[in-house]
Structures are given as structure tokens and as C-alpha cells.
Amino acid sequence: MALGARIEGENGKMGIPQLTAEKYNKILADYEKKTPKSKKLYKEANRYISPSGAPAYMIWHRPYPFFVKKAEGSRVFDVDDNEYVDLFMDQGISIIGHNPPRVRESIARTMDKYGVHLELCEELATEWAKKVNKHFPSCKRIKIVNSGNEATALAVQIARAYTGRDKVIKFQGHHHGWNAVLSYDGLVAGSGTLFTKGIPENHWENLIALPINDVDKLKGAIKENKDEIAAVIMEPMGATTGGPPFQEGFQKEVRELTEENDILLIFDEVVTAFRVALGGAQEVLGITPDITVFGKAVGGGIPIGAVGGSEDIMGVLCVLDSKADCFGLDRIFPMGSFCAQPLAMAAGIATIEELEQGDYIRNSILRAEELTEGINEVAKALKADFSAYNIYSIVHFGLAEKIKSDLSNALDWLEFNQMVRLILLLNDPGVVTLPGHVYMSGVHTKEDIDTAILAFENCLKVYKE
Ligand SMILES: Cc1ncc(COP(=O)(O)O)c(C=O)c1O
Structure with a gap:
């Protein structure tokens, strides 16, 4: 099913915020404009690789993933020269950052x-x-x-x-x-x-x-x-x-x-x-x-x-x-x-x-707490139906409170998260996430967290405006 196929009316199931088709199309167009080389590489990859045999990110990111040319510390750079704060961190593997000496x-x-x-x-x-x-x-x-x-x-x-x-x-x-x-x-x-x-x-x-x-x-x-x-x-x-x-x-x-x-x-x-x-x-x-x-x-x-x-x-x-x-x-x-x-x-x-x-584990937990607090503050200020909680260095976000208590519509939540991720990528620098949760590493800085919070704020504004 195409991303956004469920976008209709004001409120989706579970109170998931919905985008109008116009907003949705603009986000897709902006992403394509920002990542033309990645789009080409994805097309080619898709001809030869089964997506589930590729890095997991290939299946999880719609309409297509960006392709990386360099990864260092807490940041990744794509083939179109966009920079991202990486909160995906190889699904939590890279707890001491990318490319550790x-x-x-x-x-x-x-x-x-x-x-x-x-x-x-x-x-x-x-x-x-x-x-x-x-x-x-x-x-x-x-x-x-x-x-x-x-x-x-x-x-x-x-x-x-x-x-x-x-x-x-x-x-x-x-x-x-x-x-x-x-x-x-x-x-x-x-x-x-x-x-x-x-x-x-x-x-x-x-x-x-x-x-x-x-x-x-x-x-x-x-x-x-x-x-x-x-x-x-x-x-x-x-x-x-x-x-x-x-x-x-x-x-x-x-x-x-x-x-x-x-x-x-x-x-x-x-x-x-x-x-x-x-x-x-x-x-x-x-x-x-x-x-x-x-x-x-x-x-x-x-x-x-x-x-x-x-x-x-x-x-x-x-x-x-x-x-x-x-x-x-x-x-x-x-x-x-x-x-x-x-x-x-x-x-x-x-x-x-x-x-x-090193202080990696303590730092990763501290950063997770800062990110959680930041997301909750902007969500509250914008009166957005969105929240975060962290378990040690993993931050869960989205309709987090609802997900905690009501699991029945998790697939709708996943759709919603696809769009959230796309909007987060469009920031400057963008922010790389997983559906609904991120892994903090010991090398994320306060600046990374501030950038991520700003990206979440921008994302929630897209839904609110
Ligand atoms: C809790 C847990 N167990 C097992 C696995 C599978 O590990 P692998 O991807 O190395 O096969 C994963 C992968 O994400 C996981 O999160």
C-alpha cells in the first residue's frame, strides 16, 4: 500500500494526526528534490537486490531511502550532500558512534x-x-x-x-x-x-x-x-x-x-x-x-x-x-x-x-533523557497529540502514550511514523530515525539533541498547521 493511502478526513483511527493530500504530496516532492541521486541509486538497487536482503533501512523508508557516502560519529552524509543527525545508529549497534578509531x-x-x-x-x-x-x-x-x-x-x-x-x-x-x-x-x-x-x-x-x-x-x-x-x-x-x-x-x-x-x-x-x-x-x-x-x-x-x-x-x-x-x-x-x-x-x-x-553508556542515557524531555516540551507547547518516553538510551516517540495502553492499531501507527520520519529528514540537517523509536549513542552531543528537538518541532508544526 502506498504511503499515505490512509490519509482521509481530519482524524484517523487512534486519533492519528492526518495530513491533507496536498501537504503529503508536497513532502514527497521536497524529499525527491533533496535526494535525486539517492532516488536513482534506489531504482537501480531495486532491480538487483531483494529489499529484505539489503540493509533494513531499505524496506523501512518510503518512498525510498537516502544512500550514504560517509558516516562519522553521530552524523551521516548522503550522496546528494545532505547531512543528518543519525538517531538510527545501525539499529543500536553503533553505541560508540560510526567509524570509531x-x-x-x-x-x-x-x-x-x-x-x-x-x-x-x-x-x-x-x-x-x-x-x-x-x-x-x-x-x-x-x-x-x-x-x-x-x-x-x-x-x-x-x-x-x-x-x-x-x-x-x-x-x-x-x-x-x-x-x-x-x-x-x-x-x-x-x-x-x-x-x-x-x-x-x-x-x-x-x-x-x-x-x-x-x-x-x-x-x-x-x-x-x-x-x-x-x-x-x-x-x-x-x-x-x-x-x-x-x-x-x-x-x-x-x-x-x-x-x-x-x-x-x-x-x-x-x-x-x-x-x-x-x-x-x-x-x-x-x-x-x-x-x-x-x-x-x-x-x-x-x-x-x-x-x-x-x-x-x-x-x-x-x-x-x-x-x-x-x-x-x-x-x-x-x-x-x-x-x-x-x-x-x-x-x-x-x-x-x-x-x-569511556562514559558512553551514561552519555547515551543522558542524551535520551534530554531528547525525551525536548520532544514532550514541544509537543505540549504545540498541543500536539504526540509524546515520548525513554527506556535507558532508547527513546520511543509518536503516539507513545497511546501505544503504551492501546496496541490494537499498531499498523496505522506505523504508517504515521513513516511520514514523521520523512519530515524529520527534510530538516537541515535532517534526522534519521526508526519507526517510533531511536537509539542514542555515547557520541551524540547536546547540539545533536537540540537539532533533533527542533526537527521534531518542525514536524509537529506540519501536522498542526
Ligand atoms: C532483540 C533482538 N533479537 C534478535 C535480533 C536479530 O538479530 P540480527 O539482526 O543480528 O539477526 C534483533 C534484531 O534487531 C533484536 O532486536
């Missing part, structure tokens, strides 16, 4: 030693795993793979192998990658929308997708499937780190219920590890899961995923000191040509060291 140097040193890739043993993986274990003591042993998507699927397989049970509980809207194991109901947080094709319905027979914040439903599902549930998997701060957020204490209830019923708890910390704190959500919540999934920032920008847990649980994988035959049938044996690739290990180590020594 320490990571570049570490990658260069590693290439000097081992070349571009090496599938033989070297010391970097051990060094990386030790660092992760230092901050995540629950992860005594860690299996390294190449993406969060692989890692969440593997975490579920580990839980099933360990417990000898098949069923898994996930929460609606929680995103754990596109794998067939968990990609049920995950595109629009909380919408309950099934977004994937090509997976037989019966594949999900063992997956129970529950609404968030509903302890009774969770208790009911556990009771109904007594001794059949291997694990509960969750994004520990809520879908997309808090959009919608958990009610206070919900995660603790999940931990208690899983413990009482001998069910493993999997924290998908792909976003939260080394972001909300060095020790991730488990550190700030004071909750120890049985299995932790990592991705994004822990590879310093090079593809990575990992699963960690106790020696006992991780013992279902082939382990080096196992008395059992590693190649025997009683072990999971997840091989991968690129597992623990040296460049990812080197970039990950450098990123973790930078986070340990």
Missing part, C-alpha cells in the same frame, strides 16, 4: 596478522568471551555465531535439548530475528500481527505467543502445558527495548514462575547487552536468566551473535572437555564457516574496552 585500529591490526578471515584457532575468541563473561557472570560458557537471529534459534534449541521438552513461550511483538523458530508475531510490537510466510502453520505448534504484562495468562499457559515447556524467551526490557514497556515487576514474576516450574528463562539481550549497562538488562533488573542471547554491539559492527549460559546448560553443545563424543548424537553441533570470525572478535573486544573506559 579504536575499533578501526583493532580490525586493521587483526587483518595484518590473520588476513580478512581465518577459520583456524587464534586467541581473540577466548579474549572476547572472557570479557563478556566478566560482565555477564551467568554466561560461564559462550557459543559464538554470526547474528542475533541465529543465536535466538540456537538458544531455543539448547533449551529444548537440555530440558527434553518442546514448547516455548514468547511474548507478542517481541522480536527475536526472522528465524522460523520464533518469527511468529513480531513485526509491530504488541500488534499480534503474523508477518511471515513460507513457514508451515504446524511449525509453530510448540510456540505459545502470550500478551505482555498478563501474569494470569502466563500462569494459565504454564498450567495447561505442565512439564511440556522448555523455556520462556523475552526481550528483557520489552519489545524493541520498551515499546511497549513491561509493567513494573513483570520480569521478576516471569523469573519466579519459570524457576518454580523448572522452565528455563532466556533473555534476548541482543539490544540491551552493553547498552542499558555493561552487564545488560540482567544487571539493571537484578534478574539472572538461565540463557542469554547476544548480538549487535558485542561484535563492534561486524556480524555476530552468541548464546551464553551455565556450563551445565551449555553442555548440551559439543564441548571440548566433554567425555561424550563431540560428534555423537547426544550433542547439538552448530557448525558455521564464520563462527567467531577474528574481525568480529577484534571489533567486539575494542568496543567493550571503549565502553569500559
Whole structure:
């Protein structure tokens, strides 16, 4: 459906502000005027690349994305020489900014030693795993793979192998990658929308997708499937780190219920590890899961995923000191040509060291608070139906208050956010966002935030005038 197809009348569903067709067309025309080279590049890319095989931004940005020629710190520059404050930050990966010198140097040193890739043993993986274990003591042993998507699927397989049970509980809207194991109901947080094709319905027979914040439903599902549930998997701060957020204490209830019923708890910390704190959500919540999934920032920008847990649980994988035959049938044996690739290990180590020594996490949270406050102030001054809230360094915005309480029209909200993003890009400098939320990094400055607030103000004025 074309962007804006729902634009009719004064008020849309959920009270989503609507633009007149005239305003909408002008915004599109302005964007095209500002980004002619990007438009050409997009046309060409679309002839050869499946959009979902391209950077995610390609599918998320309509009518077409801008193409980047340079990225540095908190800013990106497009091929048409427009400058943007980047609040997208590679979907949260680049917490220490684009092109960080320490990571570049570490990658260069590693290439000097081992070349571009090496599938033989070297010391970097051990060094990386030790660092992760230092901050995540629950992860005594860690299996390294190449993406969060692989890692969440593997975490579920580990839980099933360990417990000898098949069923898994996930929460609606929680995103754990596109794998067939968990990609049920995950595109629009909380919408309950099934977004994937090509997976037989019966594949999900063992997956129970529950609404968030509903302890009774969770208790009911556990009771109904007594001794059949291997694990509960969750994004520990809520879908997309808090959009919608958990009610206070919900995660603790999940931990208690899983413990009482001998069910493993999997924290998908792909976003939260080394972001909300060095020790991730488990550190700030004071909750120890049985299995932790990592991705994004822990590879310093090079593809990575990992699963960690106790020696006992991780013992279902082939382990080096196992008395059992590693190649025997009683072990999971997840091989991968690129597992623990040296460049990812080197970039990950450098990123973790930078986070340990710098003020990045604190700064990213501070900037998120400033942005949240700024958006809410301009929205209030303009009497606009718009608000923001932050969960640590992630800012959720839009019809945020409504999204927190009413998830039924999330697809309309997504349409609205497409237009918001386009208007934000049209500012000078523009502002790059995701639908409804942004990731602050440790290198964003007060000036970046002021620019972003001004951009939001301009955006809301377009809706109000
Ligand atoms: C919480 C969470 N889990 C898993 C994934 C999948 O990770 P990847 O994109 O590395 O496959 C994502 C990606 O955005 C994520 O946010």
C-alpha cells in the first residue's frame, strides 16, 4: 500500500494526526528534490537486490531511502550532500558512534596478522568471551555465531535439548530475528500481527505467543502445558527495548514462575547487552536468566551473535572437555564457516574496552533523557497529540502514550511514523530515525539533541498547521 493511502478526513483511527493530500504530496516532492541521486541509486538497487536482503533501512523508508557516502560519529552524509543527525545508529549497534578509531585500529591490526578471515584457532575468541563473561557472570560458557537471529534459534534449541521438552513461550511483538523458530508475531510490537510466510502453520505448534504484562495468562499457559515447556524467551526490557514497556515487576514474576516450574528463562539481550549497562538488562533488573542471547554491539559492527549460559546448560553443545563424543548424537553441533570470525572478535573486544573506559553508556542515557524531555516540551507547547518516553538510551516517540495502553492499531501507527520520519529528514540537517523509536549513542552531543528537538518541532508544526 502506498504511503499515505490512509490519509482521509481530519482524524484517523487512534486519533492519528492526518495530513491533507496536498501537504503529503508536497513532502514527497521536497524529499525527491533533496535526494535525486539517492532516488536513482534506489531504482537501480531495486532491480538487483531483494529489499529484505539489503540493509533494513531499505524496506523501512518510503518512498525510498537516502544512500550514504560517509558516516562519522553521530552524523551521516548522503550522496546528494545532505547531512543528518543519525538517531538510527545501525539499529543500536553503533553505541560508540560510526567509524570509531579504536575499533578501526583493532580490525586493521587483526587483518595484518590473520588476513580478512581465518577459520583456524587464534586467541581473540577466548579474549572476547572472557570479557563478556566478566560482565555477564551467568554466561560461564559462550557459543559464538554470526547474528542475533541465529543465536535466538540456537538458544531455543539448547533449551529444548537440555530440558527434553518442546514448547516455548514468547511474548507478542517481541522480536527475536526472522528465524522460523520464533518469527511468529513480531513485526509491530504488541500488534499480534503474523508477518511471515513460507513457514508451515504446524511449525509453530510448540510456540505459545502470550500478551505482555498478563501474569494470569502466563500462569494459565504454564498450567495447561505442565512439564511440556522448555523455556520462556523475552526481550528483557520489552519489545524493541520498551515499546511497549513491561509493567513494573513483570520480569521478576516471569523469573519466579519459570524457576518454580523448572522452565528455563532466556533473555534476548541482543539490544540491551552493553547498552542499558555493561552487564545488560540482567544487571539493571537484578534478574539472572538461565540463557542469554547476544548480538549487535558485542561484535563492534561486524556480524555476530552468541548464546551464553551455565556450563551445565551449555553442555548440551559439543564441548571440548566433554567425555561424550563431540560428534555423537547426544550433542547439538552448530557448525558455521564464520563462527567467531577474528574481525568480529577484534571489533567486539575494542568496543567493550571503549565502553569500559569511556562514559558512553551514561552519555547515551543522558542524551535520551534530554531528547525525551525536548520532544514532550514541544509537543505540549504545540498541543500536539504526540509524546515520548525513554527506556535507558532508547527513546520511543509518536503516539507513545497511546501505544503504551492501546496496541490494537499498531499498523496505522506505523504508517504515521513513516511520514514523521520523512519530515524529520527534510530538516537541515535532517534526522534519521526508526519507526517510533531511536537509539542514542555515547557520541551524540547536546547540539545533536537540540537539532533533533527542533526537527521534531518542525514536524509537529506540519501536522498542526
Ligand atoms: C532483540 C533482538 N533479537 C534478535 C535480533 C536479530 O538479530 P540480527 O539482526 O543480528 O539477526 C534483533 C534484531 O534487531 C533484536 O532486536
